[in-house]
Amino acid sequence: MPLTIHAAWLIRAESPAPDGELFIWAEYHAIPGARRDAEGAAAQNGRPADQRTPNGRGRIPSHPAQVPVGQLRPLLGPLGGGMVPETRPANTQVWLPTCRGEPQTRTRSLGTAPLPDRDAQAPVHLAPWQVTGLVLGPMDALTFLASLQDRRRADVVLGQTYLRHIRLGNDLRFWGHAAKFTLEILAGQHYLPGLQADAQGGFHSLWTPYLTEGRLQEQVARLLEAMPPVCRAYGLETLDQAPAPDHLLEHFLATLVDRAVRLWTAELPSVGDSPGALWLASLQSPSNRLPLPPQPAHRLYQDWVSWLEQLRATAWDAQVRVAFELEPPELASAPGAPETLEKDALWTLHYCLQAQDDPEIRVPAEEVWRAQGTSLRVEGRRFDQPQERLLAGLGAASRLFPPIQESLRTSRPIHVRLTTAQAYQFLRDAGPLLASSGFGVVLPSWWHRQEVARLGLRLRLFSPEPGSADSHAVGRPEVRYRWDLTLGDRVLSPEEFERLASLDTPLIHVGGRWVELDPEQVAVARRFLERNRTEGRMPLLQAIRLAQVHRTQAEEAAPGVESGRSWLPVDGLDLPELLPLEQVQIQGWLEQALDRLQGTAPLEELEEPEGFVGRLRPYQRRGLAWLVTMRELGLGACLADDMGLGKTIQAIALLLHTRNQAAARGERLAPALLVCPTSVVTNWRHEVERFAPGLRVLAHHGSGRWNGHGLRRGLDRYDLVITSYGTARRDLELLEQVHWSDVILDEAQNIKNPGAKQTQAVRRLRADNRVALTGTPVENRLLELWSIMEFLNPGYLGRRERFRKQFVLPIERYNDPEAAATLRRLVQPFLLRRLKTDPSILSDLPAKNEMVVYCSLTPEQIALYDRVVRETLEHLDVAQGIQRRGQVLALLTKLKQICNHPAHYLGQKGPLRGRSGKLTRLAEMLEEVLESGHRALVFTQFVEMGQLLKAHLEELFGQEVLFLHGGLSAAQRGEMVQLFQEGRNAPPIFVLSLRAGGLGLNLTRANHVFHFDRWWNPAVENQATDRAFRIGQQRSVQVYKFVVAGTLEERIHELIESKQNLAEAIVGSGEDWLAELDTEELRRLLELRRDAVDAVEVLE
């Protein structure tokens, strides 16, 4: 049953020694066994539950939907990074929105359950509920929460059970963020050692967060803004005891910071026995009581107070601060002149007062000293006590930047002169330190990332022009490269570099501007030149990677922000972190190719290849062109278009195009290998037969497949071999002996697990070209992305451990936008993903886009189908008239049921998984729909099947599935439709019985329509489809008609397709015409076509 996990921070003790615990509990989305009928609700209404008071005599009732602790505990390990936190069960009470004496559950509070008695009168109010859960101490809480992946839902594997889509409550996610902020505080050193007096006159040591810096303040504001109110509703006697959000967050941060620092420094030895040392020792121990007699303790406290006043000198004034402005010396070198080295030239650090709210408002020190009276008025602001402020600020600043001290020897200091070395130290270290201490710091405008000239690298990549000999060789083309050192926009020859380096000064005035020669950078540059050849050839993949890294650096870097991101190691070449790649120049065809791959130049359209039956839409032609380009460059490509945009036919067009090209050159290509899930093998074969009948296809699949010998011998008779992931794994030894022209993975998310056997098997296949097709938003699932890229372009994203550290953790745990941008940039040339909602795609799409989805049968279905056909036809021979007619229609129904699901035919409730090809395929496709955030209607003509679908899909996706059928009242239907159309968190899947849902409903929020089984009446089906396709529908609607290959479904489908008019005439009246056929005709229509079903294996 779907469940949500909640968390709360329970305050156990306040100052002087804050303590608390993390309380975790979970609730099911619906109250188990809750009666939903009107009488039930009425009966509950009569209960005086709403008058309960927690402190009165009434017992606080236990939350009826909570998950038992025994089931909750095993979930924590998988959710919290694999480490199992130490927990103990505990009770608390929480005030929750309550209606009619029941706490609102996810299902109920959203109103998704049809409640016939629902009316506006039932008031929702807060009432206390007893909940049982698990508590974690502060350190366990920090470890658990910090490794929590931040997403709304998580999948958990527990032994044999796969729990999908466990919902992480907003409260749990909130505390996860608070814990990650705690790590920011700890890693960023934003905390102070403290002393706190208690009521008895004793003292306690504690570490407290110190969050005055602007960025931290913003982060705090965002956290407070995001805190769900429920966080404050725990452990309260009355509602007005609820802690304020800021107090609750501060308590959490203070407790965790204090505990973490104590724990992590516990083994450092004591420095002595002075009062200060004893205080420090107590800050490193679990006990925070200061072991000092009152007098020295008080003494220590006073010293500590005056110590911390150092921070206040600048931090506590809201209006004005002391600021420093660095001015370079006037140098008379004209642009273009050689560098001037005036080591003696002096810089000036000007002192001034600056308004806190407007850095442009500054009062120079001269004016401050001239000022009369106790305040200064500037642009409508009053600066009180300007001289004292300036003085106090200068005094504090002089400790951080000693040269200031010199100037304080004059009575009215206005500035200090600095040597170049001192100025450099100010720019690099003291300036930022002063700024972080609350001083204003104004640096020359050129001292910013984009403008200051620094040492860097330029990479030039040369590729031969198109048409030249090696430009289009399939394989792994190489490009020529050349490295140069740069200083700003100047390229330095090694001699120039050495000459500048020998000047041995960090700032040089060259050609009218200042450039930085950081000594560390100089050393790194020397080493780089020694270790790497400046000219040579590198693989194309490496060149692309460098180009992409450069683009990221150039585009993502914000002014004044030093990118702390380390370089990606490129095979055999470690780019030094300190030496930025300033420029990448690309010449030749690579330039145009990269422009297209990067999306800066439009992709051209490529016509349908000869022999292609049908038309490609414009975006499909562009997709084909892209696939062809990637193939020619020897780059693995991932086509990740939205479901329904036709990835299959683009891949088929690629195969056909490649084969035509080869034939034009007089070559013969080895066959291509397509690996796909078992459930789509049949569909692939149908699609290839339909769109490229000239391609010779072998389904290497199922029990009757060829063995090694047969395959090797017969292989050159085929253009394409289709196999399933399971078969590819089992027959790897055989398949890896072949060098395929292409290996195409369909539903490439099947190799999302890099360690899985089938992933490793698929990676060992050899081919000229690799393509992955997937409809899931692969860029959001990092491990899957890595795994697919590792198949397509091995090594490109680096080793898995490093990838995890560099991208997976920052992005998945911490939402790091910079890491996400870098990764996006790196992957972008290899990934083509178009969404149905893209305007350019939308204009290409018809309003209604229909496709047939061919499914296969499981062995169980085949056995049932065969038996039913055989037995019924035997009896049919002896039946006559009405009786025969009835038997035929009953037979049709039975066969349809078998095609749907054996459980449907057998009248079972389960199990459902793995027994029906259709259901497996439906689940796969719906998964893509959900991943893309779309909505779907699923039509079936059987109420029983609808119920099975609802049950199965709810379990599979962990969320409610709506089901509309004839047994519901008009009001209930109306409510369901309204919920689907307008509900904020409405269930995205809506199952409808064709009869009940075919008419009159407006369901335009759906943009995918599935016909799970067929009515054989296009008019009825179209009416149903039109529920989603209505005027006002902005998006294009995809319609999928499921047909089980080899069965009567396929035969009748063909009949209808081939003779549309005739069929409508025949079939229009329903299925009666079937009853008119004689037994032999029926046999031909109904019997399984062995060639279509032979290739069946058990669905994985």
Place this chain on the structure above:
Amino acid sequence: MSRGPWNTPPQWSQRWHRWLAHLGLDVYMRQGRRYAQRGAIQSAQIYGGQAHIQVDDGAQTCQVTLGWAPLSDREWETVLGHLAHDTLATAQLLAGEMPQEVEALFRRAGVDLLPEEMDEMAMACSGCGQETMPCRHVAAGLYVLGQMVAEDPWILFRLRGRDRHQVLQALRRLRQSDLSSGEAAPAPSELGTLAGRAPSVPLSVELDAFWGQARKLDELAHRIGPPPIQLALLRRLGAPPFSRQSLEIYERLREIYTRVTQAALELAYAPHLDQEE
């Protein structure tokens, strides 16, 4: 940029020695140092304007008390007035440093920071009579006191009756007379507090979004890394103004901050022992 906490000029210990010589006490110092180095000093504390030192000579434990005549309130006012009028001295004092010219400023006010005459000194030993002053225990005490002063010259102020806190408050009062009356500075423990950052809305008003909004949580991002400037807070603070072991404590704090950063990063990027394989 690692610097000593007080910018302590070596001349404070030299100055102590010169002062002892001036009073004719330097001849006892060799004995005092020997005692101190033998571990005879049990404890040394400054309180109540006096230094209290326990000396164990092997045979007995003596309580040594050393003190100077405190300056009168009026004398202090004069001294503080002089200090407050000196730009550099004020700036340094406000920043927690001991100006090198401090003695000259005292003298300008007509008083001495260090006593010029023996009769301004009070020396007592629980084990020896007044007639034997200075005894070897007192000698050891004077030696230790000199070391403490070298580490924290503020002790000199305390021996004259005012501690650092009082001096700084007075200086602030003198320089910013009407400022301190207007707005009270927050106590240090409240610095950086979150109090008052978010309104405390009654829970019953929050029914609509009681469980929070996932969208707001989606927008939260974290960058967990080492600080761009190492030990910024600690460098701003300098070493604590404790009379003893100030430097050791400062060094240990450096170590603590560095180690905590390391541990936090390890936790932040710990491998995820999850379900992938």
